[in-house]
Amino acid sequence: MNIPLLDLKAQYQSMRSEILAAIEATCDEQGFILGPRVVALEQAVATYTGSAHGIGVASGSDALLLALMALGVKAGDEVVTVPFTFFATAGAISRLGAKPVFIDIRPDDFNMDPALLERAITKRTKAIIPVHLFGQCADMDAINAIARRHNIGVIEDACQAIGARQKGRHAGVLGDVACFSFFPSKNLGGFGDAGMVTTNDKALAESIAMLRVHGSRVRYVHEAIGINSRLDALQAAVLLVKLKHLDQWAEGRRRNAARYVQLFSEAKLADRLTLPAVGPDNFHVFNQFTIRVQKRDELRSYLKDQGVGSEVYYPLPLHLQNCYRDLGYQKGAFPQSERAAEEVLSLPIYAELSDEQLQYVVQTIASFYRKR
Incomplete structure (x- = not known):
């Protein structure tokens, strides 16, 4: 797939x-x-x-x-x-x-x-x-x-x-x-x-x-x-x-996000990854469905081999970018941002995804961790 x-x-x-x-x-x-x-x-x-x-x-x-x-x-x-x-x-x-x-950022959202x-x-x-x-x-x-x-x-x-x-x-x-x-x-x-x-x-x-x-x-x-x-x-x-279609697409993304949560729960992967947290006052539109994972770069490579697209938003926080070296920030200055950059992985979430595709994504991630 x-x-x-x-x-x-x-x-x-x-x-x-x-x-x-x-x-x-x-x-x-x-x-x-x-x-x-x-x-x-x-x-x-x-x-x-x-x-x-x-x-x-x-x-x-x-x-x-x-x-x-x-x-x-x-x-x-x-x-x-x-x-x-x-x-x-x-x-x-x-x-x-x-x-x-x-x-720094909050670790949950x-x-x-x-x-x-x-x-x-x-x-x-x-x-x-x-x-x-x-x-x-x-x-x-x-x-x-x-x-x-x-x-x-x-x-x-x-x-x-x-x-x-x-x-x-x-x-x-x-x-x-x-x-x-x-x-x-x-x-x-x-x-x-x-x-x-x-x-x-x-x-x-x-x-x-x-x-x-x-x-x-x-x-x-x-x-x-x-x-x-x-x-x-x-x-x-x-x-x-x-x-005219924006709200419909947002509902599709929210539906897919809820389905991901259900599938990941059924796969019993709580010790391997952290799902997105949604604040009680927030209506989240999931421009990205971003999880925290162990062995992120290995997992991403495995997903690619199995036909699943993913992306890292963002692999290097701005305070560690070469062009901002003159600001004087050192590694460790913003631990939550740095940790997020090492752990986050965004999965397909667009409204047109089928349930079969969502299941395949979760099954592929579960397969990766079963082998490790």
Whole structure:
């Protein structure tokens, strides 16, 4: 049996004609940069998340960069985030000449540990970026309470978490501003790079909309030095079609996650691996189904040989990356992040998986451990 980590072809075939019709209509219009289709997607995502404003941008990475710019982050400032995340979270901070200040994650949900946050804040701290990793929201009540005490902006890195909720509220309205990625592998993925920023703050929304077009509200008149980060109409056309199916796909992922939990329990592998923990206030959308395992690299090689795709998100925490050596962090600085990087393994979780495929994944993992 061959089970890829993600099968986008299966998803595409279910809506192929509708997507191609939307692309063809956009091509007939010959309007490819921003325009009414982008506005429609901005409004649709804002409505979906419960936000007042949505601003389409070229990628999730640019969404983070623009959110920081709109909050006034500049050279010499500090921004607190976590080292166990995709590089763009910290990379956006560094691109502005600011300093990423890392704090460790909680071992259960892989998200920012609020108990460590306050001690990392200094007079130079300008923003906090909690990451909703793998499709589950960080503890936003605790993070926001600390941020308010220090008058610091909070940016949700929700690039893996569209549709996730906490206490009934969507990712996208849990901080001052939120950033989404529509990279093809996301729960809501485009046909290339694309992103979105959401906020309830009108001034922030207007600033981000200006900064994404070289700091201009009126053509050829520039109020600030911005960047070129415009969501194109072809991506918006595709995403408008796919957005209608997002909740259905999320339910499929959640169903598969529950089935995995059942199958792993029946396989009696509790002494070999740890399943994802879901907080009682969280609605997890499982952009990844990430487990902790013993002999991770050996298991991954075995799965590959048996036709099962997997991935390690992420094998090296950011504080140990060569490009961040100058921050001065040493191995051991963030033990939970380092341990996670050594143990995590993400398994296929997309909605189109059959029960037979889920059983095969678990049986293959059980077979690996029986031989060791």
